[in-house]
Structures are given as C-alpha cells and as structure tokens.
Amino acid sequence: MQHFTRALLIPAGLAVIASNRVTAQAVQTRQLGKAESEFADPFTQIAAVRELRNGRVLVADPRDKIVQLVDFKSGSATKVGREGQGPGEYSMPMALVALPGDSSGIFDPLNQRYLLVGPDGKPGGFLSTRPEGDDDGRREAGASNRDGPMFRMGGMSMTPPRGTDRAGNIFVAGSPISMGPDGPVAADSVALQRFNRAKKSYETVGYLKVPKNNSQISGGGGQMQVRIGGANPFLPRDEWAVAPDGRIAIVHADEYRAEWIAPNGQRTMGPVNSYTKTKVTDKHKKWWQENQRRRGTTMMVRNENGRMSASSGPPPVVEERNDWPEYLPPFLTNAAQVAPNGELWVLRATASEDVAPAYDIFDASGKLTARLELPKRSRVVGFGTGTVYVARYDEDDLQYLQRYRLQ
Secondary structure (H helix, E strand, O other): OOOOOEEEEOOOOOOOOOOOOOOOOOOOEEEOOOOOEEOOOOEOOOOEEEEOOOOOEEEEEOOOOEEEEEEOOOOEEEEEOEEOOOOOEEOOOOEEEEEHHHEEEEEEOOOOEEEEEOOOOOEEEEEOOOOOOOOOOHHHHOOOOOOOOOOEEOOEEOOOOOEEOOOOOEEEEOOOEEEEOOEEEEOOEEEEEEEEOOOOEEEEEEEEEOOOOOEEEEEEOOEEEEEEOOOOOOOOOOEEEEOOOOOEEEEEOOOOEEEEEOOOOOEEEOOOOOOOOOEOOHHHHHHHHHHHHHHOOEEEEEEEOOEEEEEEEOOOOOOOOOOOOOEOOOEEEEEEEEOOOOOEEEEEOOOOOOOOOEEEEEOOOOOEEEEEEOOOOEEEEEEEOOEEEEEEEOOOOOEEEEEEEOO
C-alpha cells in the first residue's frame, strides 16, 4: 500500500520586516494610518477576506471551520453555509476566490470542491476543478509530466488558490512532486497553473522555484510517505500572486526583484532591490516555533491504492532543526498579494512581533514605488475597492478584522 502524506500550512505568520535600504530610488516609509472601522467580534484565524460590491465582507476562518458575511455598518455577521459534506456545506473553508457576477467560491479541499456563494451571501451549488475527461483524478495523480499536480483529489488541486481573473479562471501551483520510473521524485520548481473554466483544463503559465528540501520522500515499495512544505522557513523562496486582469506577479528572493507575466506570456522584470541582511538568531527560531504552534493548521492528504482521503488538525510537534541559514531572506512564505489596482504588495521579513510590519509596493513595471508600515501585531489579509483589510492580533492571539481606506 502506498501512503502519501501532504502537510499544508494555512498562511498564519505575523507581520515580518527586516531593516533594509532600497534600490535605485529612495522610497519613503509611510504609515497605514487609523483604521476606518474594526469588527467587534474576534476570529480564531482569518485565512481569507473577500469584499462584495455592497461593502459587506466574506471572512473564512478554517480553525473554527466557519465562513461569515460581515457588515461593518451594522456591526453584525451572518454565518454562510455550515460544516458538513452536503449541499451548502464545507468541511474546511481554506480560501476564498472572486468569481464573475460578484459571486464567490469557498475553497474546500476536504470535500474536493468549491462551494459557490451568491452576492447575497447565500450558498448555492458547487464548482469542480476536475479536468475534462478525468473521471476520478487518478489519471492526473499518476502523470509523469513535471507540470502534473500529482496530489489532486478527484482531479482537484489540493494547493490553495492564489487568485482568479475576471473570467473566473482559478490560479494554483502544481505539485513539487512528480512520478518517476521508480516512484515519487522531488522537483526544484513547480508549475503555476490556470484552471480554464470554459475548457475545464489546466494550463501552465509559468514556473516557481521552491526551496531545497521542500519535499521529503521516505520509504519504498508499498510503504511510502511524502511530506511537502517541510523546508526551513527562513530559506529564500520565490512567491507569487495574481492580478484581476490575469497577470501573474513573481517576487524573486535570490535577487530581490518583481517580475510580471502577462496572459499572453510576455514577461516584465523589474530592477534588483538591495536590502540589509539580518542574521538569523535564536530569537528568530523561537518565534517561528511559537508561531507554528499557536497559529498553524495542518491538512493531511493520503493516497491508499488510488483512493484519496484528507483530514485536518493542529500542526505537528515542531522538531528541532539544524539547517538554519545565516541570514533572513528579504521575505518569507505567503508574502505576496496583488491589490485590485494591480499593485504588488510584498511583506518584508523579520521574525519578531516587536517590529512593525512593512510592505513593499511594486507597480506594473516591477518598480518599487512605496513602502507602507502597519501597526505592530497585524498583517494584510485582503483588499477591496479602495480598501485594505488587516487582521489585528491581541495578547491572546485572537484576530480582529479592520478596514482601512487607501489614499
């Protein structure tokens, strides 16, 4: 019996920033300012936010396994759907995607589908991202193609979506594991893929480097285990995000710079940005261990003789590491987001709750144009029309959703 295990960490890091100096032009650091409003009731983990046209906001909390429709004007929240496996239900609301007609999709990897939500916040049907002609997902799972997302269940990628374009096409990263002649093989890059809803097929639109030892394969024969996402958290890694017009932003870690890939494949590379390197200390290591323990959520996916199953739970016990790099990279994992106006926001790296988080903002040419500093113990969780949504952490690690108006 082959036994594959995949661990996915829901984005849960605190704001991180390193002391730095910037490239070709001096960029002044600005403050985010005062929140326009804050929702009174706390969340356990804000994984995704989606602003609707009427100003109400969908909020996904995978720790509590709940999606709520928040109304800042009235200060009320309405539960959307419920936990389960039937109509109008989800088992793990891990992400939200924007779809045409002001509708939304709740990414539910445990049920292998997206639950559709209308503009009124009421759940509807389901969206499957199974490729056309793939009856049960095993054809994709056994593919030897390096672009093939090996760990799909029911043909659906188990990687959280990174965004959608205006046509509702969904962008995901492929698996860093492919099937070789002797079994699973770890790759040094993953395919960035667009699920074309009209054609019901995946299209490779780029590639992303992954850090060394991001995938570990052990065992052999009928007993094999694969763990994805186990690389040291402070190793340099490229990050990516998607703009509403379908452009893909890649921020490169080796040379801190932003790259854009247009829907037609045209690539635009911005200039290299310099930064002062920060040494990794015992304080950084302790922060990471505590952060994983308090805010992590793990999803396990298993393949037993072609039958896929999944479950969720708290993160595993954090093991002592001996592969720490000497310096922090310019940014850590899940650092990139694209605002509705097409600007790329990159969260700079430090691992400390004592430092105010800061975001570097890049324009469509890949040029660094601004730096925005947030209050301590906060992070950006989403955008709206002229707005940015921030999760504020209190001393008990409860999260409060704030809305800021962008100038």
